[in-house]
Amino acid sequence: MIIIGKKMNFEALDRRGTYTTKLDDAIKKFGTNDLLPLWVADMDLASPVCVQDAMRKRANHPLYGYTVYPERYYKAIKKWMEKRFDWKIKSKWIVPCYGVVPSMNFAIEAFTKKGDGILVQTPIYPPFVSSVKHRKRKLLDNTLVYKNGKYEIDFEDFEIKAKEAKLFLLCSPHNPTGRVWSEKELGKIIDICVVNDVIIVSDEIHADLVYEKTHHIIGSFEKMKNRCIILNAPSKTFNVAGLNTSYAIIPNDKLRRRYTVEQHRSGVTNGNPFGIEALMAAYEEGAEWLDALKVYLFVNIAYVNEFIKKHELPIKTIKTEATFLVWLDCSKMGFTHEELVNYFVHEAKLGLNDGKSFGKSGDGFMRLNIGTSKEVLEVAMQRLLTAYREII
Numbered sequence: 001m002i003i004i005g006k007k008m009n010f011e012a013l014d015r016r017g018t019y020t021t022k023l024d025d026a027i028k029k030f031g032t033n034d035l036l037p038l039w040v041a042d043m044d045l046a047s048p049v050c051v052q053d054a055m056r057k058r059a060n061h062p063l064y065g066y067t068v069y070p071e072r073y074y075k076a077i078k079k080w081m082e083k084r085f086d087w088k089i090k091s092k093w094i095v096p097c098y099g100v101v102p103s104m105n106f107a108i109e110a111f112t113k114k115g116d117g118i119l120v121q122t123p124i125y126p127p128f129v130s131s132v133k134h135r136k137r138k139l140l141d142n143t144l145v146y147k148n149g150k151y152e153i154d155f156e157d158f159e160i161k162a163k164e165a166k167l168f169l170l171c172s173p174h175n176p177t178g179r180v181w182s183e184k185e186l187g188k189i190i191d192i193c194v195v196n197d198v199i200i201v202s203d204e205i206h207a208d209l210v211y212e213k214t215h216h217i218i219g220s221f222e223k224m225k226n227r228c229i230i231l232n233a234p235s236k237t238f239n240v241a242g243l244n245t246s247y248a249i250i251p252n253d254k255l256r257r258r259y260t261v262e263q264h265r266s267g268v269t270n271g272n273p274f275g276i277e278a279l280m281a282a283y284e285e286g287a288e289w290l291d292a293l294k295v296y297l298f299v300n301i302a303y304v305n306e307f308i309k310k311h312e313l314p315i316k317t318i319k320t321e322a323t324f325l326v327w328l329d330c331s332k333m334g335f336t337h338e339e340l341v342n343y344f345v346h347e348a349k350l351g352l353n354d355g356k357s358f359g360k361s362g363d364g365f366m367r368l369n370i371g372t373s374k375e376v377l378e379v380a381m382q383r384l385l386t387a388y389r390e391i392i
């Protein structure tokens with residue numbers, strides 16, 4: 001393992017009473033709450049102390065009115081991009097927003113019209129597909145190729161579909177497959193998009209949680225600088241998704257203007273006072289915590305892999321190069337997909353994401369969230385094993 005980080009203690013917190021999606025929406029999602037919820041993509045682990053302190057400090061001022069984004073906010077993002085990704089940006093490129101998915105929708109509205117083609121790569125985080133469909137654009141699915149337990153891009157198909165596309169919604173790193181796109185893969189994508197005049201909207205919300213590989217920001221490629229919109233947030237990295245604070249980075253003035261007009265047309269201008277404080281604290285002081293978190297998550301991923309191997313469960317884990325989401329190929333378990341989903345909920349009593357919610361190519365797959373403690377994962381794996389033993 002070549003992830004460097006100080007050892008820190010992480011524990012799964014009791015989230016009851018905090019209106020948490022993971023627990024409180026479990027009944028709606030699974031029809032029961034008699035299960036261990038390992039689905040929606042946030043973690044059971046506390047945010048870093050620097051973020052907690054910033055929240056307390058802000059809460060102590062008992063007035064929570066309209067809030068602007070201060071210069072410090074822009075500086076924090078700029079420094080983070082340079083330090084973590086070696087990418088130098090300007091403050092004026094940053095357009096704050098309240099979520100990556102809303103930004104994706106504003107970008108679709110800004111750069112395409114009804115009927116225009118938009119490329120996506122399924123299996124994919126569901127809003128990529130639903131945003132295209134809701135806005136009545138044409139979905140061009142460059143389905144990822146699953147070969148020898150690994151996901152790859154079908155470049156021939158990408159090239160054909162790019163001719164019909166105005167926009168490519170890239171997920172980098174990719175959820176749910178956990179792929180980190182290499183410089184070479186991104187280079188090929190870029191060349192095709194440049195030739196076909198396709199703008200790339202790159203959702204890089206998982207970029208901080210890359211383990212052994214290197215994440216390349218799409219905007220850091222010279223050829224792409226004037227043709228891309230990068231979407232990011234501290235949400236996944238520092239477990240602050242509920243604070244609804246994200247940003248777009250758009251180096252090109254014209255594209256940024258078009259995007260900003262669309263966002264403002266929807267009334268999204270001011271920020272969330274807590275989200276702003278959290279972002280600044282996290283990016284200014286959270287690096288050491290993040291490095292330790294990555295070690296912890298990496299060990300969790302290894303544990304799941306080893307457990308499945310050791311007990312010869314007929315499940316293949318796809319290599320998690322990034323994210324705290326493990327994509328499980330359960331196609332050899334001997335179930336139809338519907339039986340598989342039922343098996344996880346009602347036999348193993350585990351609340352995972354249904355693979356098919358990420359697209360047809362998710363048939364036979366489930367997505368496991370390992371952003372919790374090792375102890376919780378041990379219970380989960382034991383439940384999986386016990387349930388499996390009962391059916392064989």
Ligand SMILES: Cc1ncc(COP(=O)(O)O)c(C=O)c1O
Pocket residue numbers: 041098099100101102125171175203205206233235241246
């Ligand atoms: C790839 C990806 N993009 C966006 C989001 C959600 O972002 P936001 O809550 O900022 O809309 C998620 C959450 O799981 C995600 O995995």
